Each structure stands twice: as C-alpha cells, then as structure tokens.
Amino acid sequence: MSQDGEKSTPGAGLINGLAVTLRTMTQRSTTQQYPDVQPELPPRSRGTIALLEENCTVCMLCARECPDWCIYIDSHKEEVVVPGAARPRQRNVLDRFDIDFSLCMYCGICIEVCPFDALHWTPEFEYAETDVLNLLHDKERLGAWMPTVPPPPAHDVLGEPSKEEATAAKKAAGPGAATAAKSVPARVRREPDA
C-alpha cells in the first residue's frame, strides 16, 4: 500500500525496503575515524584564536567589541628613548591578554576588528579541558597557536584591487592618466569621509 493512494503490487514496499538497505550496505560509509585519522577541515575553519603579540598595540578594540566580554587585557606604558628625538616616546606594553574560551562564541568579531592583524583564526580544535577554568588561555598559550595559522587565501582574480594596490597604481600612472584612474581611487580615498 503506497501512501499516495496508488495501487501497487502487494509486497513491493517490502522488496523496495530490502533493496534500499542492500544498496546502502554496498556503498562506502562516510564515517570519519576521527581520533585515528585527522579530519579534513574546510578552509577558514574556526578552531581557536591565535595571538601575534608583536602586532598588538593594546588598542582594546577587540575587548570592547567582544559580545560576551571574554577578552581580558592589561598593559602598562613604557618610555622609549629615541636618539635624536626631542622627548622620549611612550609605548604600550602588553601584560596580559586572556581569552576565556568557555565564554567565547567564535563570532570572530575580535579578529575582524583588530586593525593590526594581531588576532587570527587557526583550524586547531583539540583544546578540550577537564576543568572549565583551564579554558582561560593566556597570551603565551594564544601565541603558541600562531604557527598553525594558515596563510591568507589568495585574492580573487576577478575582484577589485585592494586600496593599497589601487593607490600605488594611480601614483605610478601620474597625473596624466586622470581619466582611467579618476573614478576608482577617488572613491577609495574618500571612503572615510562618507
């Protein structure tokens, strides 16, 4: 008895069911033997967040933008005496940079917002802990993920050139090539005002 009310030969459903299970048996299963075989992750997988400490200027943008406030930053100021300068310069030194992965929801806003590319996604995901307190990763632990960060994906060959490339191209072309370079670089330049 088929569900759409059609008359079919009695027992056809039973035979069809047997055929389905037999066909499934002859096909390879898609199970991944995870702990034995590492999974093939898609590009740009969000495993954990790596910190490149040298790039961090303690601007606090990441900590402020974080939706659940799981980034903790402490710093102090340091005077750097530059020979020949009129007065010593001040520099921020990072004391503490912790991300609490028990709160983190992997939105990636901190990475998006970082102006100096100090934060990066890495596809590493094996950092489960038996104690939730251990999920608070300090800057050494975050820095240790840096070698696992994959190189950035190649540019889309059909996409627009980056700001820097467009500006450089315009400078190289000089003032004579106004017609070609006018529209694109001008829009790029005035973007902050708009």
Place this chain on the structure above:
Amino acid sequence: MPLWLDLAVRVVAVVLGFLVLPLVVGQTEHKVMAHMQSRLGPMYAGAFHGWAQLIADGVKFVQKEDITPRAADGTVFRLAPLVALFPYLLVFLALPLGPGGLVAQAMDIGLFFVLAVLGVGVVAVLMSAWASANKYSLLGGLRGAAQLLGYELPLVLAAASVAMAAGTLSLPGIVEAWRPWWLLWQLPAAIVFFIAGVAEIRRPPFDMPIADSELVFGYMTEYTGLRFAFFLLAEYVGIVVISALTTILFLGGWHGPFAEHLGWLWTLAKTFAVAFVIIWMRVTFPRLREDQLQRLCWLVLVPVALGQLVLTAVVKVLT
C-alpha cells in the same frame, strides 16, 4: 573409536558450535547492520575491524552485578535464562551437518524432537515475565506468549508438509529425500516456516514482546549481567537454529556440488545465507503492531500452511 571418545567428540563439537556460531552471527549482525545504516560498526575491539567485540561484551557482562529484584520470585527468575538457552543446545544435537551421519545424535523423530524442544522457549518467556514482578516484563511476557503460541501453529504445519513430502521425520532422512524441484513445490511452506521461525525467536520485525521503545526491554527488563547475556546468546543461537532448520528442511541441507566431501560447508553456507536474510529483515522492516502480528499469523500464514499441506498431499498421492 571407543564409545567414550566418540561421545566426547560429539559433545565437544556441539558445544563448540553452540558457542562459536552465535558469535559469528552476532558479529555479522553488528557489521551488516552498521553498513546498512551507513555506519562502520565496532572498529576497536581486537584491533582488526572490531572482530572481538562480542568477546569484549561477554567479559563486560560477566563483570556486571547480578541483581534479583526484591519482589521477584528468585528461583524462577534465576532459572529462566537457562530455560531459554538450554533447548537450543538440545536442538543442536539433532541438526545434521553433512552426509554419512555427520550429526551429533541421529534420531528417527528428529523433526518432532526439534519442534517440541523449541516450544520450551515459551516457558522461559513466561517464567522471566512473571517472576520479574515488573509491569513491563509482564506485558512483554503476555505479548510473547500470544505470539509464540500463535506462530507455533504455522511453524509446525509447514514442517509437517516437508515431512510428509519426504515420508520421514528424521532430519538426515529429509535431506536425503530432498530434490531440487522441492524448492518450488515447498516454496509456500518454506516462506511460512521462515517467517514463523523468525517470529518464534522474537526477532525484529516480530519483536513485539521486547519492543524496547515501548516496553523498556519486555520480559528481559529486570535482567542484568550474565543472565541477560544468556538471553542475548539464546537470541543469536535462535537465529542459527532457525536458519539451520530452514536450510535442512527446505534448502536441501548439504546438497550441492561435491556434497560428498564439502557437504558440511554447504550446510553452513546456506545457514549463514538465511541468517543474513534474518539480519537484513531486522534492519529493513519496522516492528509489527500487535494486531498486525496476530493478523499475519492467523489470516495469512496458517491458511497458506494448510493449503501447502493439501498441495503436498495431492502431489504425493498423484506421483
């Protein structure tokens, strides 16, 4: 060969078959069911594709605490798993493996003996169900009793048909008398015997007495540890026994090329093929409702079995 050695060899062979064949079927079920559901099944125990999974399960069951509920009828409760398991061991004695008396105990009334002993399984179900003092067990046991008593009838009628055709109740005798065209002549009886047999051992889709989604685990609900393992073992021995009986009665047992030397292999191969079908049906079909179960038995299987009896008698008289 002296009598005692002969006896020892037969008993050891039967016990060995009784312990090994169900495990092979169980492991096959693990793997076949897994792959039919796009899974891999056990992969770790024994290092190679989980071949030792059932041995590991057995070790685990032995370690478990043996619990008897306070309200249970202790003696009956503890006896029931043995009553479920023991009849199958006796059946193993009578199953012929190959030509030339390759059977532990040849009996002139082998078929009658086998069917009678298989019927003891109902008692085990009722014992465990009533002695558990558990409502799920009781419901499962009542369902089991209704099902087993009902399906006993088509099982015996179908077996009677082939016994009538062969003119003997001896299992080796039936295989000797078997001819390939019986496959067609006895086809309805074979199908009825197979379906009724699967229902007798309470395998899905006829697992209404166990029905783990509604009755917890039916009459086995209260059992733990080794006693539960006995029930499970009984289930898998049941598969072997029903497959072997179907093979011997309807598929010609050891008949096949080189039957003189490879007869036992043919019997085993056919038995495992039938066991595969039982597993296959388990994976494919949903559980029958109680009324569907009884309807199938009384309105389909019993009339077909009776019709087959008439057909067998007519052909027997005419030839």
